[in-house]
Amino acid sequence: MSKLTDVPKRILIGRALRSDKLGETLLPKRIALPVFASDPLSSVAYAPGEVLLVLSVAGASAYAFSPWIAVAVVVLMFTVVASYRQNVHAYPSGGGDYEVATTNLGPRAGLTVASALLVDYVLTVAVSISSGIENLGSAIPFVVEHKTLCAIAVIVLLTLMNLRGVKESGKLFAIPTYVFVTGVFLLLIWGAFRGLVLGDTMKAPTADLTLHAEQGGLAGFALVFLLLRAFSSGCAALTGVEAISNGVPAFRKPKSKNAGTTLAFMGGLAVTMFCGIIVLALATNVHMAENPAKDLLDNGTPVGAGFTQEPVISQVAAAVFGGGSLPFVVLAAATALVLFLAANTAYNGFPLLGSILAQDRYLPRQLHTRGDRLAFSNGIVLLAGAAAVLVYLYDADSTKLIQLYIVGVFVSFTLSQVGMVRHWNRHLAAEKDPAKRRRMHRSRAINAFGATFTGLVLTVVLLTKFTHGAWVALLGMVIFFVTMSAIRRHYDRVADELAADDTPDDGVVRPSRVHSLVLVSKVHKPTLRALNYAKLMRSDTLEAVSVDVDPADTRALRDEWERRGIEVPLKVLASPYREITRPIIDHVKSLRRQSPRDAVSVYIPEYVVGHWYEHLLHNQSALRLKGRLLFTPGVMVTSVPWQLDSSEAAKLRARKRAEWNAPGAVRRGPVTQPKKEKPASQSKKDKAAAKP
């Protein structure tokens, strides 16, 4: 009767809305690079230093291994980048690792990846901000003397910005990122120039210190273990690579191709910067230790607890540009800024992932709809709170926090690559075209190599870092996993409970008559409105009900009722204990007992107020009554609002809230999503169901 007439109105409403909001715009590659790559590029600020720190355990001689470790990290980076280029072509909908794992390995694997990513986001905030503070502190000493305080202040600042809904502008990201990249490249080029062409000796601030080897003269298995530890620390440079796979919809067409190109570009930049910094660090004789207070010696005596160990980038910059010079300060500032922006990516990624998880019913449903300000706010606050706790517990020490960081990332990498292998297996079983098959074989080989390599790294990371803190990350993952499973089970159970039968009655009682009650306390405008509305609805019986709390008020009510000649009969319920709720509940229940097949409709006038404190003064009894009525079967409760003058203020506030921009809007791209790929079994079911 009305299906066809829906279409014109829908198009009308749809177009109207879309033109109202100036919406998200698609990103060109030059803007997409900073937006998505700020996390991996900024990792370059701490990853090289981590390598040197671990190697220092065996003394300065072990630094000679660092180029080899850099090479290993570079190979891993190329592998991961190549693997993810397959991802972005195969899954252009932006589901990322979670989608790949769920589709190919099943829901439990997907949930594992989701838990790992959630933990990862928290640690991105903690590590990036701590490292940013450390880099900033090389230019501003005050900051580093109050590391934890400043770090938590930055977390609070980012939280407030995101709660308010600052639109994540692509340009906002581009500038600091390009300044940082340019700065590092200038550093490398100038350092190479001075060292190779001019022949200068550049000395890092720690060049004259010596390292006390905690375990000097390592050989054999112990040395290999140490090298593996150093390597797994260097893998911190890979964090954030997967973000592009989540953001494919935001690219301009051809989306997958552009995403893949950006990935490659990012990988290239990252490895260049990583290797360059390691080389310069060795050339300028940087000395860094895990326990600088004990193991760094100045003329044989330990430097003690007052010594601040600057990050490797800042030491190299001091050697190449000169400590305190303009390029030095600019680079320190840009590094800190890029790291803070990298933390901001987590604020945007967290709700995005939450929305996808909510769609699959692993998180409360209201996270799924866009622009749900309150739900996003809760997620953002949770993220910030968890990060702040970690920062506090670990004294904003990026080295300690990185030990927790890498686990989640590599769980995600490994499962996603394994999933891709299964993806190609599945497609190879169905595909006949030899050209396509060749490409699929190649892709599968890349993903298989990637899966093996990242799986190995994951094992190494677990082995070497478990006691150093990785167990905390694993614990976090387990907590997320268990909670999300429980939420899913709840929703499934409720869905079963609510599923309508196919019986003629649909499993639902069909009442035949309805009795209406209007709750009144005195005759004023809200009461009269409620009576008018109730009379409109033409129920089988209608009566007004009042509770005798104060005899004087009741008498006045009756008198006024008579005076105005209101036709609706007024029933007064006694209330010896001056309660409101119980007499009404009892009355409703007695009505239901008399006529069990009839429904009861209760009309309650409700004041719409403007300020939060006014809620304390109005509607409390009504709310409590409503709550109790809802437990009674066969009852529906109608609120008849009366907007007080003060509610205008609240209306304006609600309108403003509705125009709030959800974080991460830029990354999601516009709303019309291409259909997600379904596993073979499910798409067959869908095809069967869709037949008319």
Place this chain on the structure above:
Amino acid sequence: MSKLTDVPKRILIGRALRSDKLGETLLPKRIALPVFASDPLSSVAYAPGEVLLVLSVAGASAYAFSPWIAVAVVVLMFTVVASYRQNVHAYPSGGGDYEVATTNLGPRAGLTVASALLVDYVLTVAVSISSGIENLGSAIPFVVEHKTLCAIAVIVLLTLMNLRGVKESGKLFAIPTYVFVTGVFLLLIWGAFRGLVLGDTMKAPTADLTLHAEQGGLAGFALVFLLLRAFSSGCAALTGVEAISNGVPAFRKPKSKNAGTTLAFMGGLAVTMFCGIIVLALATNVHMAENPAKDLLDNGTPVGAGFTQEPVISQVAAAVFGGGSLPFVVLAAATALVLFLAANTAYNGFPLLGSILAQDRYLPRQLHTRGDRLAFSNGIVLLAGAAAVLVYLYDADSTKLIQLYIVGVFVSFTLSQVGMVRHWNRHLAAEKDPAKRRRMHRSRAINAFGATFTGLVLTVVLLTKFTHGAWVALLGMVIFFVTMSAIRRHYDRVADELAADDTPDDGVVRPSRVHSLVLVSKVHKPTLRALNYAKLMRSDTLEAVSVDVDPADTRALRDEWERRGIEVPLKVLASPYREITRPIIDHVKSLRRQSPRDAVSVYIPEYVVGHWYEHLLHNQSALRLKGRLLFTPGVMVTSVPWQLDSSEAAKLRARKRAEWNAPGAVRRGPVTQPKKEKPASQSKKDKAAAKP
């Protein structure tokens, strides 16, 4: 049509309810005494010591004045008791000082008294518990080493007990109170016996210490000021006397007579104990100082900060019974217990006063109805929180807290006695019978003397204690006064806004047609129920509305709609931003624009859940939508509940909550209150209005 038929049902419902609840029982005098008098009687534990403390400023020689001060306190006590006996006969409804002041002096005076009483309750808790801890500490040293901690622990314990709603059993009060009174009397008698008959020398633990006089050799004006200060400290013994005037309804008949007798008895006990303790303290050479660390000297050297100054009762008990003996410990325990019970009276009095104030619209309305558990809980928590803050700020030192205590009490006394004088004036103007006139003259004289005396004491207290802490209490009173005035103004303003006109339309638009919408997301039982109910209500148009958040879900919904052949037309609203609220609000607004004189009724299925966390998973979008809909004029919102299985648990919890006993129920007496006396002008208006 139905006014006469209300009566039988009302009687029926009324009787049924009253027999359900086993209700409050009326109190015989022997139980009423402990219930109402525990506060004044327990003041005896600290008031004598306060007198000695203040006098010690002028050295031990000033102790000689203490008997005179005791006499002054006794006279004041008799005056106040005699005055309040007039109160209980003239105002037997239990309104207390607030009612007397409001009725006779106007609403502002009444509000002042109310503010003073509220501050008084907070300080009763703080002072009684601190003093109880000090007395307990004389038997258990651990307690006194962690005074603040133990005091706050006791506050928390009492709060939990009251939140849970332990029925204030009269017997629970009686035993510790009688043990305390008996114990003190035994102390006095045995002390008198040993001292006068046996001729023993009883030495208090501080007998051998000497006092360093901070201002030795005082004379003239300064000495008088000091004596006045000591006197006003001794007035702490009067706190709580007015409680009986609040509790007259709880006595057995003849209520006023019994209340008056109990007052007299209580006064007698209190003065006897007060004087007896002062005498014994002097006889056993108790030395107490305001700053014991500096001013108590042991062989010329100050005792220092480690010294614990025991309360006077425990020092006297140590001298008479022997420190550590069984009677000593029993008395210490009974004293502490009685003080904790006195604090509990505040937990019961606060909500009682709150209920009366709410009836006059000075506090949120829901405090007025009995058994409103949530409102009472809020009040109890507020009281406990304020008391805990004070205890923390003043280190649980009862001496410092008492400086704040006395102001509120005497504001209340003075205003109440002045009000009584006006009361008698008014009655004398109307009364002709000479016998009654003579009695009224006598009562007026008593109240006038009481008013003068308490007014003087109030001035003395303000002068002597303002800088010592009384300003804090005054600040609290001002805050309460301002808040309550603001609440009253708000209610008055809203009442004006809502008052129905006398125009034919009653100032309210009368819509002629109604359009119903049912919100659906998928076809399950709650949806079917909502559709059934909406169909019952027979509105002019009815349609089902869904928002297209997920194309797959919408397609499934349409298919199911067709398959079941549901007659209600289904309209799908587009939502490019995956919001639910805005498309629906826009649709409703467009309906209203098309037909401005019609009402719109929106049916929203609502899940009734069992556990708090389930609220996070359901209904969130519905709640937000409801909130926005209520701002739109001409709209009513109907919740059609679906009780999930888990809601059974919540139903049971709600039933249990309904059977909760409100604190202070014992004191209020049963519900049928005699009519409150109205001021002359208002009762004339009532008589005029009541004419048919």
